[in-house]
Amino acid sequence: MKYSAPRNGREATPHWKAAREGRLLLPFCAPQGHFCWPPAQRCPACQGPITWKESSGAGAVETFAIVRRAVQPEWKGKEPYVVALIRLDDGGRLFSNVIDCKPEDVRCGDRVTCTFVETTDPELGFPVFRREGDASR
Amino acid sequence: MPSVMIAGIAEPVHGRISGLTPMALHERLALDALADAGLELRDVDTILTLAPRSDSYLIHAAAFAEYLGISPPTALTLEGGGAAPAIMVDMARNMIEGGSTQTVLIVSADMPLSVNTRDSYINTLADSGPVHPDIERPFGPSVPSLFAMVARAYMDRFGADERDFGAVAMHDRAAAITHPNSHMRTPMDFPAYCSSHMIADPLRLLDCSPVSDGGAAVVVTSAERAGKGNGKPVRVMGAGFSMTHLHLSAAPSLTNHGAGLALDRALAFANCQRRDIDIALVYDCFSIAMLINTEDLGFAAKGKAGAAFRDGEFKPDGRIPINTHGGLLSHGYPGRAAGIGNLIEAVVQLRGDAGRRQIPNARMTMTHGMGGLFATHGVLLLEAT
Numbered sequence: 001m002k003y004s005a006p007r008n009g010r011e012a013t014p015h016w017k018a019a020r021e022g023r024l025l026l027p028f029c030a031p032q033g034h035f036c037w038p039p040a041q042r043c044p045a046c047q048g049p050i051t052w053k054e055s056s057g058a059g060a061v062e063t064f065a066i067v068r069r070a071v072q073p074e075w076k077g078k079e080p081y082v083v084a085l086i087r088l089d090d091g092g093r094l095f096s097n098v099i100d101c102k103p104e105d106v107r108c109g110d111r112v113t114c115t116f117v118e119t120t121d122p123e124l125g126f127p128v129f130r131r132e133g134d135a136s137r
Numbered sequence: 138m139p140s141v142m143i144a145g146i147a148e149p150v151h152g153r154i155s156g157l158t159p160m161a162l163h164e165r166l167a168l169d170a171l172a173d174a175g176l177e178l179r180d181v182d183t184i185l186t187l188a189p190r191s192d193s194y195l196i197h198a199a200a201f202a203e204y205l206g207i208s209p210p211t212a213l214t215l216e217g218g219g220a221a222p223a224i225m226v227d228m229a230r231n232m233i234e235g236g237s238t239q240t241v242l243i244v245s246a247d248m249p250l251s252v253n254t255r256d257s258y259i260n261t262l263a264d265s266g267p268v269h270p271d272i273e274r275p276f277g278p279s280v281p282s283l284f285a286m287v288a289r290a291y292m293d294r295f296g297a298d299e300r301d302f303g304a305v306a307m308h309d310r311a312a313a314i315t316h317p318n319s320h321m322r323t324p325m326d327f328p329a330y331c332s333s334h335m336i337a338d339p340l341r342l343l344d345c346s347p348v349s350d351g352g353a354a355v356v357v358t359s360a361e362r363a364g365k366g367n368g369k370p371v372r373v374m375g376a377g378f379s380m381t382h383l384h385l386s387a388a389p390s391l392t393n394h395g396a397g398l399a400l401d402r403a404l405a406f407a408n409c410q411r412r413d414i415d416i417a418l419v420y421d422c423f424s425i426a427m428l429i430n431t432e433d434l435g436f437a438a439k440g441k442a443g444a445a446f447r448d449g450e451f452k453p454d455g456r457i458p459i460n461t462h463g464g465l466l467s468h469g470y471p472g473r474a475a476g477i478g479n480l481i482e483a484v485v486q487l488r489g490d491a492g493r494r495q496i497p498n499a500r501m502t503m504t505h506g507m508g509g510l511f512a513t514h515g516v517l518l519l520e521a522t
Binding site (some may be wrong): 004 | 336
């Protein structure tokens with residue numbers, strides 16, 4: 001399944017383009033390092049300029065849910081699957097999926113690492129996450 | 138400053154409403170609320186509406202005035218999510234106190250069940266509800282799954298479990314059974330709660346509001362014009378609001394949100410205290426919303442609301458009665474109009490018209506509404522006259 005593309009040409013485009021190239025690039029403000037997500041033209045916390053930093057992609061599940069009834073057409077038939085907020089070790093928090101897992105086994109605090117998926121826009125990708133110890137399927 | 142009153146109300150039976158278009162439902166509610174206030178359509182100089190998902194217009198309030206055949210100087214359609222009822226009543230209060238208007242007709246109604254379908258409404262919510270189109274939607278969240286993520290974080294932090302969520306669902310259902318306008322009136326016990334299927338773990342079907350046709354109309358006017366009808370006027374004491382984010386991805390916390398800040402601001406405006414509140418109407422689109430909002434509003438310690446619901450502290454004879462009408466979970470969730478039911482119940486209780494549900498000597502109510510994922514909050518304080 002290809003993920004539905006986000007709207008290209010938005011503030012997060014550098015993140016999505018990097019994800020297509022297999023890198024996790026995240027926006028922080030230059031003066032104070034606030035994580036700016038969703039990205040904006042300037043830091044919502046301190047109005048400083050935004051710089052993009054590459055993340056190791058390692059982190060932990062902050063919270064998650066198991067979707068039993070999908071609503072988006074491309075997700076129908078894929079249930080059950082996990083949507084999660086991932087807290088990254090080097091700063092930042094992303095809404096994403098935990099893939100290649102048995103959904104019932106996922107717990108808050110589980111260690112995860114980043115991997116990447118394609119979208120319907122050939123320029124853009126997304127980061128998704130796999131628990132440490134789960135094999136790629 | 139002159140007093141501003143809620144002088145008239147109208148509410149339909151929630152559930153499936155057949156034989157009416159959304160505009161016809163708006164009209165029926167408007168005429169009933171005006172009759173309740175003893176006022177006429179020609180007395181209305183401001184109309185405030187929300188844009189129903191079941192019926193879209195460039196300016197819904199103007200289309201509605203056109204449909205009614207009146208030309209009020211002001212016809213506004215607002216965007217405020219579940220906080221909209223408090224916003225609309227407070228706007229009306231400001232306009233009336235400021236002298237720019239005399240009688241405000243507020244109508245908030247939607248027919249997501251019979252004009253849309255339940256499934257198409259749920260799909261619409263995931264596309265244009267509190268879901269970010271670029272950074273959340275592509276990962277496949279349903280709206281219940283977003284609240285489920287909050288519920289999971291709450292369980293992880295406070296050790297809550299299905300007994301806490303179930304207590305909320307059963308509390309609301311027990312109240313709704315006694316209300317003739319409620320959508321969900323089948324009795325529910327804990328085994329029935331536990332046997333409802335998972336929608337998005339840890340939330341079950343009975344942790345989620347039903348999709349209902351419904352809504353309400355409210356007439357707000359000055360003290361001089363109020364009291365001409367059968368309904369006893371209720372005084373608008375004031376309101377308070379808060380906003381911290383819109384999308385879950387940007388929420389500063391997953392388990393502590395802004396309802397209490399909105400209530401603090403409302404209490405400061407009205408110069409009164411939490412202990413003055415006789416009934417609390419809390420926005421509870423999902424059971425987890427009831428738990429977190431009840432705590433944030435200060436009616437239970439953090440992590441303790443589930444136990445308080447189980448112990449009956451919020452029942453009609455409890456420490457502070459909550460959602461005596463059944464809340465959104467059982468009274469009904471009428472799409473864009475969700476939340477106005479809390480306001481109607483406050484007025485009915487303060488009038489002493491709640492029949493079997495009546496809380497004796499109720500003098501002051503707190504009506505809370507919430508937009509998005511715990512994102513925006515509006516609290517309205519009303520007083521009996």
